Amino acid sequence: MSLLGACGAPMEGEDASQQLTEQAVGDIAVSLSVASGSLSATQDAVVTVTYTNLSSQPVQLLKWYVPGSGSVPAGLFEVTRDGEEVDFVGPHVKRVAPRPEDFITLAAGESLSRTTSLSDMYDLRQSGTYAIRFAAQTINQHNVVLTRTAALDSNVVSLFIEGRAGRQPELQAQGVSAQGLTSESNCSSTRASQISTAFASAQTYANETSSFLNGISSGATRYTTWFGAYSSTNLTTARNHFTAIKNAFASAAVRVDCSCTDSGTYAYVYPASPYKIYVCGAFWSAGNTGTDSRAGTLVHEMSHFNIVAATDDHAYGQTSAKSLAKSSPTKALDNADNHEYIAENNPKL
Secondary structure, eight states: OOOOSSOOOOOTTOOGGGOOOOOOBTTEEEEEEOSOSEEOTTSOOEEEEEEEEOSSSOEEEEGGGSTTSSSOOOOOEEEEETTEEOOBOSOEEEEOSOOGGGEEEEOTTOEEEEEEEOTTTBOOOSOEEEEEEEOGGGSBBTTBOSBSSOOOOBOEEEEEEOOOOOSOHHHHTOOOOSOEEEEOTTSOHHHHHHHHHHHHHHHHHHHHHHHHHHTOSSOOHHHHHHHOSOOHHHHHHHHHHHHHHHHHHHHSEEEEEOOOOOTTEEEEEOTTSTTEEEEOHHHHHSOSSSTTOHHHHHHHHHHHSTTTTOOBOSBOSHHHHHHHHHHOHHHHTTBHHHHHHHHHOOSOO
């Protein structure tokens, strides 16, 4: 497969025909490289990402989209196998709106290279030819693009990967038959109490929203604000999602882990591993209820689990979630923040 975009010289031993051509969107060029074009089942699938500021002035880059920057890792790549999209199996993360400390500054002409593993983040269980492209620009993070001045794009790297076993067996094997809420031992007694309060409020949110959705038969303002133009099919989807969310809060074995300390993140989950929720630094500074609250965060994360509503993250923040509802009701019904905001209903609609 030919390599598209970005800039850089061919790696040692790389065919000259695969040399990257220069192409940048805005001020940042992003290039991907791999050490080998073929990996056995025992070799880690590692990609090096290089960001280059092509402009004559400094550019600020969101560190959430730079591997190894200290944040909870996110899905940074578009990965396909033999032309078919590969599932992202890493954490789905809810973050705060970007703060000054969440940016990395690249001086004029400066490059930054980071290496990251795909093995724990994407489904590489099947052998085949994988195509990988940096694609974090597809996520609208609180209505802020990936840099203050630019979106990002990259070349595509192609490599053969021999199928390997999943890397998260301890999560995959987690039991889901028991009921109730459990805080892990890494949660202090104070935090365990706060989690219990938030959990009860999340149950109230889920129950009330389910009742609201079951009580309407047209496009009420609260519905259209968060899920877009009314249709009976879309309303049925919303009802089914909140029935599943409500039932999970009522009867699932929910475990909350307090080990994450990232102050820029509320929480995250592994969608294929119900019902464990990892809460982070921003969770504790949030209110129990209201916009981006602890209770709302639990609704957001619960919606991600594949056996609940299997939501994704297409947009973050109220402004972006409202815009998504207008432009694509289908994506809004697949977006976790839209589920959180219709549940929090703040301001009241």
